[in-house]
Amino acid sequence: MVKGSTEVALAIMNVVAMVPCGSVATYGQVAKLAGFPKHARYVGTLLKNMDVNSHLPWHRIINGQGGISLSKLDDQGMNFQAALLMAEGIVLENGKVDLKRYQWRVAG
């Protein structure tokens, strides 16, 4: 992962890695915190390339509407990401997350 990664990728996955458990962050937020408010798309593009071995909370990254853009479905017939989110105590309503309740707020 580190090899071939640009400073943008490093900054993004750095922010993603610091997202607290039980909270979610939007692509734009991660990109902005990373220092690249325009790289909202790249966040997804990057996480897409990331494997589960990345041990990064990529599942905590969702779009601005609190919805999951992924199409990956698990045995439960639901989004694989959604399952991970619920596993952290996050409640999904209508397949979406209440950003007002779970969106990650920067402590500092």
Add this chain to the structure above:
DNA sequence: GATCAGGCTCTAA
């Protein structure tokens, strides 16, 4: 080297 596509967001009507 150029072109196309993508897990998005912002601004305008």
Add this chain to the structure above:
DNA sequence: ATTAGAGCCTGAT
């Protein structure tokens, strides 16, 4: 509040 168009950047072909 919803719909439509433009913008930014990288990865793959």
